[in-house]
Amino acid sequence: MGSRSDWETMRHAADILTELGVEHETKVVSAHRTPERLYDYAKSAVDRGLVAIIAGAGGAAHLPGMTASMTRLPVLGVPVESKALKGMDSLLSIVQMPGGIPVGTLAIGKPGAINAGLLAAAIAATADPALAARIDAWRAKQTENVAIDPE
Ligand code: RP5
Numbered sequence: 001m002g003s004r005s006d007w008e009t010m011r012h013a014a015d016i017l018t019e020l021g022v023e024h025e026t027k028v029v030s031a032h033r034t035p036e037r038l039y040d041y042a043k044s045a046v047d048r049g050l051v052a053i054i055a056g057a058g059g060a061a062h063l064p065g066m067t068a069s070m071t072r073l074p075v076l077g078v079p080v081e082s083k084a085l086k087g088m089d090s091l092l093s094i095v096q097m098p099g100g101i102p103v104g105t106l107a108i109g110k111p112g113a114i115n116a117g118l119l120a121a122a123i124a125a126t127a128d129p130a131l132a133a134r135i136d137a138w139r140a141k142q143t144e145n146v147a148i149d150p151e
Contacts, residue, residue, distance in 0.1 A: 019138070055077050057094070063077075078113050118135075
């Protein structure tokens with residue numbers, strides 16, 4: 001994520017990964033304030049064995065696109081809700097990538113962070129049948145928990 005202030009949102013991605021038993025790491029890497037940290041992180045990601053990167057940022061959110069420009073790993077972008085523009089700035093910054101460098105963009109805020117975690121887990125599950133089974137179980141439980149009556 002681009003800032004510690006993003007953690008309140010991005011922790012939901014980490015929580016889902018923990019719940020599904022997916023090994024992960026959480027780091028603050030700013031495209032604007034720590035560009036060399038971003039370069040090192042993105043350039044070393046493949047060799048360190050990462051399978052996907054979730055990049056959450058707000059405002060002029062360059063982090064997901066810049067990350068994607070420096071790695072072939074799937075990059076999932078989470079637009080963090082900004083104070084001034086309620087995350088519309090973050091969303092448009094992340095989603096409008098020119099053709100050639102993709103960023104899989106999720107919803108603004110907490111739902112986007114949760115779904116980024118679920119998508120990253122789904123990506124990892126393509127090579128991990130045990131994880132695939134845990135995701136199936138998680139989804140079945142979610143379905144069971146939807147009551148048919150409104151009250
Ligand atoms: C972005 O600027 C971060 O991703 C964060 O969403 C936003 C504000 O950062 P702080 O000023 O709270 O550190 O780079």
